[in-house]
Amino acid sequence: MTIEIPGPKARAILERGIPLFHNGLRYSQEIEEASRRGFRAAGQVMVGRAKGDYIWDVDDNKFIDFQNGWATNPIGNAHPEIIEAVHQAHLKYGFHYDHPLRYELAEKLAQIMPNKALPRFSYEISGTEAAEAAIYMAMCYKRRRHIITFGSSYHGNSIATKVASGSNPHFKKYLEGWVGGTICAPYPYSDHIPADMNQQQYTEYCLWYLDNHIPNCIASRDNIAAIIVEPGLAEGGNWIPDKSFLQGIRAICDKNDWLMIADEVLTGLGRTGKMWAVEHYDVVPDILVVGKNLSGGIEACAGVAARDEILGNNPDYSASSTFAGTPAGCAAGLKMLEIYERDDVLAHATKLSQIAKEIMTPWQSKYEIVRQVRMSGLLLGxxxxxxxxxxxxxxxxxxRAVRSEMLKNGVWAICNREENIRMYPALNMAEKTFREGLEIMEKSIALIEREGQSVGNSPAWPTGDAGF
Ligand SMILES: Cc1ncc(COP(=O)(O)O)c(C=O)c1O
Known part of the structure; x- marks a missing residue:
């Protein structure tokens, strides 16, 4: 039996949102536009409860969770030990800015940073704030105006991080006047690389662009503070760079006296099977941005780690906000790191990644509709x-059709941009559940390949980008 998404209870809740939330006044118009384009059901999942590897929607349909709160529940949904740690921190401290846990977590993070080379930490609430703080930190330290960022990247939803992101032009509409010192360079991995170039040639071109085109034509070499890069383009579609690209960036930064900022908000803390994605590339950035997983899936916590002198002696820099580094957020981060170590969570993630490789890689040759399968640890695209x-x-x-079919059969994945399905299983997902989720995905691919659009269009709901 296939699942109806949204079911009656979910639909009733979504309808309550029409007078409350963004674009409610355009609701019917968007539904109509979506059906005209032949959208399959957008399938907005209204979570009723969540536990471990699963979520149940408000209509009590059960899903294997490959969506993972947007890659924010590293050890599964509602982990009881993290909830308990957060509860104890609430009982003990309530909310205050200065408390011992913020020191304890910063000490722990310093120990696990790449090469232990980034010992200083600045707390923020969200990945957005942290990415923005990292950029400003680099500019203040270098006393320079320009920052290099990449097409298809995503660094957040504030004005500064929207400007720094390259994800899609609509995302920056009306911010053209705010672009300021941001220079957007091409990122060599995406669905669209120039015709007649292979991946290696395009990567070389992108590095050439950074080291030659930008300083010769856009901003002077000594007025560029840093390059901010995702060592795994997450929101842009889970693309995995080659070693030559990240090592090339490191070399260009060294040569030009620019800082390298790695935005590891999504890739960090085990998502790629290593603690930090940069470790796959033998590269140590000067500044590293952390978010998502640091919350342990329970309580917001984010921040920026930096080399000693960059944050230790940077009088022009100031950032942070009231709720940055809350007792509960730090307690969540500390408990999560303790569980990582105790249960060897990264080894389990690496094992699941190996299983994914065995199951998913053949899809590229087996199914005509599958263009490419990518993975780094449990960052699956x-x-x-x-x-x-x-x-x-x-x-x-x-x-979108495959993602929708998966949903109907009880697997929740992400398909919100371009031609990609993204998946972020919990790093400790049970092997059986993981295999079951991939099996359902393969069956969905096979069905859509065989039947194409004759599978039929479910009513579009609730529209837009279709498919969180
Ligand atoms: C690489 C990266 N940086 C920054 C952010 C923004 O994080 P947040 O949504 O917590 O503000 C995200 C969110 O997906 C991200 O993937």
């Missing part, structure tokens, strides 16, 4: 394409 015989269909239809 699949790009879809229209089969040769049906060139009039759009590639994005296939990713």
């Amino acid at each position: 699949v790009s879809f394409q229209c089969p040769e015989s049906k060139k009039d269909d759009e590639n994005w239809w296939y990713s």
